[in-house]
Amino acid sequence: MEENKRKYPRVRIPLNVSLVFSEEGNVYSVTRDISDGGIFLLLDQAVMPEIGDFVKVQVQGMGGGESAPWVRMEVVRTESDGVGLMIID
Numbered sequence: 082m083e084e085n086k087r088k089y090p091r092v093r094i095p096l097n098v099s100l101v102f103s104e105e106g107n108v109y110s111v112t113r114d115i116s117d118g119g120i121f122l123l124l125d126q127a128v129m130p131e132i133g134d135f136v137k138v139q140v141q142g143m144g145g146g147e148s149a150p151w152v153r154m155e156v157v158r159t160e161s162d163g164v165g166l167m168i169i170d
Contacts, residue, residue, distance in 0.1 A: 089116035096143070098122065101151075102136040109141070110163075119154065119167040129164060130156050136166065 091114040099107045100122060108128050113121040120138070130136055137151045158165030 089118045091116045091121075097141040099139045099141055100124075100136055101138075102130040102134055113163060119157070119165060121158075121163055121165050123163040126161070129159060132156050132159055135169065138166065 093114045094112060096112045096115070098110050098112060098120075100110055101107055108124070110122045110124055113123050115121075122138075134156045136154050136156065138154055139149050139151045141149070143149065153169040154166035155169055156164050157167045
């Protein structure tokens with residue numbers, strides 16, 4: 082059995098988010114899970130950033146509207162259905 086080396090426990094929760102990773106604008110996605118250290122976003126492979134890319138993410142629909150904070154994150158893992166992002170600040 083493989084040991085879980087994660088620093089933070091994950092919680093499966095679908096949250097709508099806006100993702101910016103290029104000059105092309107926002108991509109809307111849904112989280113698969115979140116933790117204190119990052120999130121996993123469900124994404125179509127056609128719009129997936131690459132490992133090492135820095136992105137900005139904003140949770141949608143939780144109050145705060147346009148003033149909800151943008152969180153800077155780094156792509157640390159890719160899978161066929163999305164990307165794992167680590168919080169930078």
